[in-house]
Amino acid sequence: MAKYKIAVMPGDGTGPEVIAEAVKVLKVASDKYGFELDMTEYDLGGRRYLKTGETLSDETLDELRGYDAILLGAIGHVDIAPGILEKGVLLKARFGLDQYINLRPVRLYPGVESPLVGKGPDEIDYVVIRENTGGIYTGVGGTTMKGTANEVAVQTTVYSRFQVERCLRYAFEYARKNGKKARGKGEHNTLALIGKTNVLTEVYGLWDRAFNEIGDADYPDVKREYYHVDAACIYMVQCPEIFDVLVTGNIFGDIITDLGAITQGGLGIAAGGNINPEGVSMFEPIGGTAPSFTGLNQINPLAAICSGAMMLESLGETEAANKIEDSVRWATANKLKSMAANEMGYGTKEVGDMIAQKVSE
Numbered sequence: 001m002a003k004y005k006i007a008v009m010p011g012d013g014t015g016p017e018v019i020a021e022a023v024k025v026l027k028v029a030s031d032k033y034g035f036e037l038d039m040t041e042y043d044l045g046g047r048r049y050l051k052t053g054e055t056l057s058d059e060t061l062d063e064l065r066g067y068d069a070i071l072l073g074a075i076g077h078v079d080i081a082p083g084i085l086e087k088g089v090l091l092k093a094r095f096g097l098d099q100y101i102n103l104r105p106v107r108l109y110p111g112v113e114s115p116l117v118g119k120g121p122d123e124i125d126y127v128v129i130r131e132n133t134g135g136i137y138t139g140v141g142g143t144t145m146k147g148t149a150n151e152v153a154v155q156t157t158v159y160s161r162f163q164v165e166r167c168l169r170y171a172f173e174y175a176r177k178n179g180k181k182a183r184g185k186g187e188h189n190t191l192a193l194i195g196k197t198n199v200l201t202e203v204y205g206l207w208d209r210a211f212n213e214i215g216d217a218d219y220p221d222v223k224r225e226y227y228h229v230d231a232a233c234i235y236m237v238q239c240p241e242i243f244d245v246l247v248t249g250n251i252f253g254d255i256i257t258d259l260g261a262i263t264q265g266g267l268g269i270a271a272g273g274n275i276n277p278e279g280v281s282m283f284e285p286i287g288g289t290a291p292s293f294t295g296l297n298q299i300n301p302l303a304a305i306c307s308g309a310m311m312l313e314s315l316g317e318t319e320a321a322n323k324i325e326d327s328v329r330w331a332t333a334n335k336l337k338s339m340a341a342n343e344m345g346y347g348t349k350e351v352g353d354m355i356a357q358k359v360s361e
């Protein structure tokens, strides 16, 4: 029987509540499909930091390298200055484990109302591949004369050909395997680069050249498109059906995936994975800690449950992953009134129970 070592980091806010439901569903799936999940919980995040002053230590990071995958709830705390936990835990894990891909499907599930009038599951069905360890997140820069009228602050976008190329190659492979043609939904598998070649001529010039060189040389079967990021925002709202697989740098990817999430019904249903294709990947709902809903049994656990499904998929447990996905589709089509916290028509635990039950059938 296959056995996977999973590190579980519930984190802060509503993280523990949604992760409890994801774990519930994963256990049912592993029983049913005959594999074992050996889960170890890590107490990381705001609560821990307030108690001990520790974020993610180098020792813990090293330990995490020994797992097959990580399941993360949410990191962030209202009483801690912005940046400390984000950089000290979340980004430290992403960078330290070299999770250079952030995979974020934008998929409208059946029965979910999108704020985009007239757009249904057929129209809102694409994937954003966000470069996840470089760009403006690298932390190159600094501040001088802080607090004076002459203060200068610099934070630079940094990309190497190596970083760009490995991300693009992942994206081309992904488009070839999972694009719309591969899924019987269109004539082409299409990869669109989202950039800003009209202003960020250096950085997106590099992305654009690499995109076309790699595409011409190794992926002639994948159709290529290019959109400026600002225009892409218009199309994500106006005609999301034109998109298949998108690839972009770190900060653009951060921003457009929040836009994508709201078009798919909100953060309650938006799942994601921080992927190191050669190493340890970390799966997390993209929603954050939702402090105002903490402890109320009102938060939507479906994003965490879908992140769990993405984790199983990455481990090669495709049948179990598909079953969870199908069960979520069944629930959104037939049961939940909304994806929003406190508007689902059910509590957090009831939604978890419902999916677990469906998976077991």
Ligand code: IPM
Binding pocket: 086, 087, 090, 091, 254, 286
């Ligand atoms: C996300 C989040 C993080 C990011 C923050 C919390 C550092 O917004 O996962 O999208 O910017 O990557």
Ligand code: MN
Binding pocket: 254, 255, 258
């Ligand atoms: Mn974000």
